[in-house]
Amino acid sequence: MDMTNRTVFIVGGTSGIGLGLAHRFAAAGSTVIVGGRRNDPVDGLATIEVDVTDPESVLRARDRVLADHPDLDVVVTMSGVMLTEDLRDPTHFASAETMIATNVLGTIRVIDAFTPHLIERGVGTIITVSSGIAFLPFPIAPTYGASKAAVHAYSEALRAQLLGTGVEVAELVPPAVASHPDIASRNPHALDLNDYLDEVVGLLSEQPTPHEILVKGVLMHRWAERDGTYAELVAQRSKALAGLPGR
Incomplete structure (x- = not known):
């Protein structure tokens, strides 16, 4: 895609990867608006308050x-939350609800709000x-993984349904990124x-825009099943479960 002279709304763009991407679009010559749960300007970018778990907030x-x-x-659609869960403890359900509400329903809600406009533009x-x-x-973040798998499946279906409208769908697939200092210290x-x-x-910036934006650091995740490393890598990642309280 051409990243110059675009008008971009990044929902969840007031920090982390979203804010970084906003600056990259702006540096390329695009007009950028970021959305989040704050409405004061962020790093000189116009900001609009939005809570993706609130239908009326998204429409406003x-x-x-x-x-x-x-x-x-x-x-x-950048908004997301990642929480760890102990599936042996039924109280994890509140965390699961939070992640589904934000990561899945929030994504769908934002897409639904803007799809008619984009289709009309062609x-x-x-x-x-x-x-x-x-x-x-x-395994320490089960609902987060499930929510992001849902976003992947939804993106694939959305792309198929918008075929021929002039509206393309790209899926950003990040690995662990040190978007905040605490992430760098933990990982x-x-x-x-x-x-x-x-x-x-x-x-x-490639033409045509890739369906999936896969940096080198995420390829081991994306293709683990194909490459025969899936079971081994899941076992390695399961070691983090020892850090749950009571384990």
């Missing part, structure tokens, strides 16, 4: 964005965000944020 945000930017042609891009964990489970294997964004921008 859509109306504000389209009123100010009727040429909007890129929507990025051109545009929807970028969804799944995870390497969608393809290679991290020394997490990719440097700027290095990750460099790869992402290179892939997004």
